[in-house]
Amino acid sequence: MSARAAWWNPRHFLVPISAVAAGAVDFLRTLQMLGRVAWRNIWRNPRRSWVLISAVAVGVFSFLGTLAYVDGFSMQLIDAAIRLQGGHIQIAGQSYFESPVIHTTVRDVQPVETAVQVLPEVEYLIRLAAPGIMNSADQAAGVMILGVDPARERAFGQVPSLITEGAYLSDTDEGIVVGAALAEQLRSQVGERIVLMANSLDGELSAAAFRITGLFESTSEDFDKTHVFLHRAEVQTLIGFADREATSIALFLERGVDASPLATQLRAALAGQDLEVLTWRDRSPLMVMMDETMNLANIILVVILFTAIGFTLINSFLMVIYERLREIGIMMANGVRPSQVRWILYLEAILMVAVGIFAGTLLATGLIAWWHANGLDLSAFSEGLRAFGSGSVIYPRVDLRHVATGYATILVMVSLAVAWPAWKASRFQITAALHHA
Amino acid sequence: MHSSNLGESPAPLVDVNGLVKVYEDKSHVPVRALSGLDLEVQSGEFTAIAGPSGSGKTTLLNLIGGLDAPTSGTVTVAGQDLGQLKRSTLATFRLNNLGFIFQAYNLIPVLSAEENAEFNLLLQGVSKTERRRRVTQEFSDLGIEPDLFGRRPAKLSGGQQQRVAIARALVSRPKLILADEPTANLDSKTGARLLDKMRDLNERTGITFLFSTHDPMVIARARRLVILRDGEIASDDLRA
Ligand SMILES: Nc1ncnc2c1ncn2[C@@H]1O[C@H](COP(=O)(O)OP(=O)(O)OP(=O)(O)O)[C@@H](O)[C@H]1O
Numbered sequence: 054m055s056a057r058a059a060w061w062n063p064r065h066f067l068v069p070i071s072a073v074a075a076g077a078v079d080f081l082r083t084l085q086m087l088g089r090v091a092w093r094n095i096w097r098n099p100r101r102s103w104v105l106i107s108a109v110a111v112g113v114f115s116f117l118g119t120l121a122y123v124d125g126f127s128m129q130l131i132d133a134a135i136r137l138q139g140g141h142i143q144i145a146g147q148s149y150f151e152s153p154v155i156h157t158t159v160r161d162v163q164p165v166e167t168a169v170q171v172l173p174e175v176e177y178l179i180r181l182a183a184p185g186i187m188n189s190a191d192q193a194a195g196v197m198i199l200g201v202d203p204a205r206e207r208a209f210g211q212v213p214s215l216i217t218e219g220a221y222l223s224d225t226d227e228g229i230v231v232g233a234a235l236a237e238q239l240r241s242q243v244g245e246r247i248v249l250m251a252n253s254l255d256g257e258l259s260a261a262a263f264r265i266t267g268l269f270e271s272t273s274e275d276f277d278k279t280h281v282f283l284h285r286a287e288v289q290t291l292i293g294f295a296d297r298e299a300t301s302i303a304l305f306l307e308r309g310v311d312a313s314p315l316a317t318q319l320r321a322a323l324a325g326q327d328l329e330v331l332t333w334r335d336r337s338p339l340m341v342m343m344d345e346t347m348n349l350a351n352i353i354l355v356v357i358l359f360t361a362i363g364f365t366l367i368n369s370f371l372m373v374i375y376e377r378l379r380e381i382g383i384m385m386a387n388g389v390r391p392s393q394v395r396w397i398l399y400l401e402a403i404l405m406v407a408v409g410i411f412a413g414t415l416l417a418t419g420l421i422a423w424w425h426a427n428g429l430d431l432s433a434f435s436e437g438l439r440a441f442g443s444g445s446v447i448y449p450r451v452d453l454r455h456v457a458t459g460y461a462t463i464l465v466m467v468s469l470a471v472a473w474p475a476w477k478a479s480r481f482q483i484t485a486a487l488h489h490a
Numbered sequence: 491m492h493s494s495n496l497g498e499s500p501a502p503l504v505d506v507n508g509l510v511k512v513y514e515d516k517s518h519v520p521v522r523a524l525s526g527l528d529l530e531v532q533s534g535e536f537t538a539i540a541g542p543s544g545s546g547k548t549t550l551l552n553l554i555g556g557l558d559a560p561t562s563g564t565v566t567v568a569g570q571d572l573g574q575l576k577r578s579t580l581a582t583f584r585l586n587n588l589g590f591i592f593q594a595y596n597l598i599p600v601l602s603a604e605e606n607a608e609f610n611l612l613l614q615g616v617s618k619t620e621r622r623r624r625v626t627q628e629f630s631d632l633g634i635e636p637d638l639f640g641r642r643p644a645k646l647s648g649g650q651q652q653r654v655a656i657a658r659a660l661v662s663r664p665k666l667i668l669a670d671e672p673t674a675n676l677d678s679k680t681g682a683r684l685l686d687k688m689r690d691l692n693e694r695t696g697i698t699f700l701f702s703t704h705d706p707m708v709i710a711r712a713r714r715l716v717i718l719r720d721g722e723i724a725s726d727d728l729r730a
């Protein structure tokens with residue numbers, strides 16, 4: 054065998070692997086004893102330990118409470134935005150999202166409805182869409198004309214709940230619902246007539262007059278100025294869409310349900326039909342970014358809450374190592390390695406913090422459960438909240454990823470706080486430590 | 491150099507060469523605790539180092555035990571030059587080769603007598619049954635009653651604490667036990683009993699004992715007596 058070919062010989066790796074394994078076994082074995090010393094050390098000065106544990110518990114409680122509130126509130130905001138902008142999942146003709154032309158449609162909504170109806174607890178809205186121009190007596194504006202099914206919109210859609218004047222489309226009504234901001238721009242009122250002009254599928258200019266039945270106001274003035282709502286049948290006539298044709302099908306999920314697996318399921322079910330299935334995450338990077346920003350905000354919250362606790366830890370561990378100077382010397386003389394001295398202190402801090410985290414989590418779980426059942430009614434501030442579109446009752450939301458990030462940040466901070474005292478303790482001159490009775 | 495000559499003494503367990511230790515006192519004046527000391531200790535010795543206070547006994551024992559580094563000179567124990575070892579390997583060397591008994595407060599306050607005695611064995615990775623076996627054996631040899639096994643050091647007398655410390659030093663089967671005035675805090679009866687026990691162990695198992703002491707009882711039992719004066723060996727006598 055040539056020397057060149059021998060480098061991959063498994064025997065070459067056996068030595069380091071077994072050394073690492075032996076190290077791990079050695080570590081775990083001694084961890085039991087170091088952990089025992091650490092745990093008992095906690096209870097040598099119960100008052101000091103309880104103060105620290107309570108501080109951690111209160112910190113964790115505040116963190117979880119705030120997190121559940123902020124996550125709940127922001128989820129409600131995001132959810133409201135998603136509902137306004139076309140649902141958690143949207144299905145449209147292939148390449149419509151990339152280049153939204155009126156010719157790109159779902160030719161037949163029937164199989165799509167069949168595929169969606171088998172999904173549990175999913176609502177959907179079928180919409181037609183076409184760009185057009187809206188004219189009042191003396192003004193004009195470019196708009197997106199949306200053809201909807203009023204009964205279903207009233208049941209699952211967002212806009213019917215945002216009416217500020219007049220009423221949403223009734224089942225038989227031939228009117229139009231427009232944003233309050235658009236009405237103001239066109240100097241139109243509820244009850245007045247406007248004219249919509251649009252290119253039909255065959256390229257002809259098509260126009261029709263509608264009476265404004267209601268005005269809405271969402272969180273986005275931009276949206277309000279550019280979206281108008283008609284009966285689906287009216288849009289079919291105006292543009293020339295076929296009866297079972299749709300521009301998009303918007304799916305709405307229960308709060309907290311992840312869209313991705315459902316989208317995957319739909320893609321499989323609708324394969325070969327020249328359709329595209331996108332989730333809100335695919336379509337709206339801005340909202341995804343908002344979601345990610347929350348995670349960063351969390352870490353900052355933990356850092357703020359635990360900075361004071363960290364300094365308390367540093368302080369009390371500096372006291373602790375000098376109080377235990379003699380026994381640290383005894384342990385080192387007997388063969389405890391410097392790294393093991395550090396581990397005793399790390400374990401002491403981590404165990405104490407774990408007790409605090411456990412207690413704080415228990416308290417917070419109680420609060421969040423109560424709050425989940427009752428909601429936090431902020432109707433006193435509901436004028437302000439309406440502008441955010443979140444609704445006036447806030448429900449907490451526990452995002453385990455955010456909670457885990459928070460706990461990990463706490464552990465990192467605790468380890469950082471103990472690092473210095475632990476390092477100091479492991480560098481003690483043994484003879485000097487022994488000298489200390 | 492001769493090699494493998496009959497009649498030539500084997501490599502010493504402890505070989506101290508030109509050992510110098512200079513401390514700095516509080517006003518940064520150098521204090522010479524050991525000034526170029528040479529000493530060999532053979533395996534199986536039961537040796538006392540005596541001398542006036544400040545003569546360097548504790549300093550010498552600490553350097554032999556690798557608890558401190560010399561200013562110059564070398565300490566070789568069981569063939570290992572201690573100056574070559576890093577802090578953590580030195581710790582492991584102490585764990586596997588040395589036992590320490592100090593004047594008092596030898597034990598870890600949060601551990602029971604039994605847990606203190608098996609402390610080094612746990613670090614060495616000795617199995618639970620073997621730990622129990624050795625600790626029970628050593629405790630009964632040293633006359634530690636079973637009702638004391640679970641007690642913390644604060645609930646033990648000074649003599650009981652010293653016996654637990656001796657048990658801890660013995661159970662890990664070290665080559666050398668370094669005892670710095672082990673009887674200084676004990677009444678003479680308790681001290682005498684423990685010394686007899688240690689000498690008995692030395693005779694039965696061949697473990698080497700090195701004492702530093704002022705105690706005439708220790709000096710009386712030692713088979714070799716080294717007397718230090720001002721950091722130098724003033725006399726070195728083998729005894730009956
Ligand atoms: N950490 C230290 N810093 C400064 N000087 C020290 C230190 N340790 C020992 N010395 C000095 O070194 C010399 C030897 O001290 P050492 O403790 O070795 O003596 P000893 O023989 O053990 O004395 P004793 O019988 O009182 O225990 C003394 O002068 C002492 O003051």
Ligand SMILES: [Mg+2]
Pocket residue numbers: 547548549702
């Ligand atoms: Mg001394």
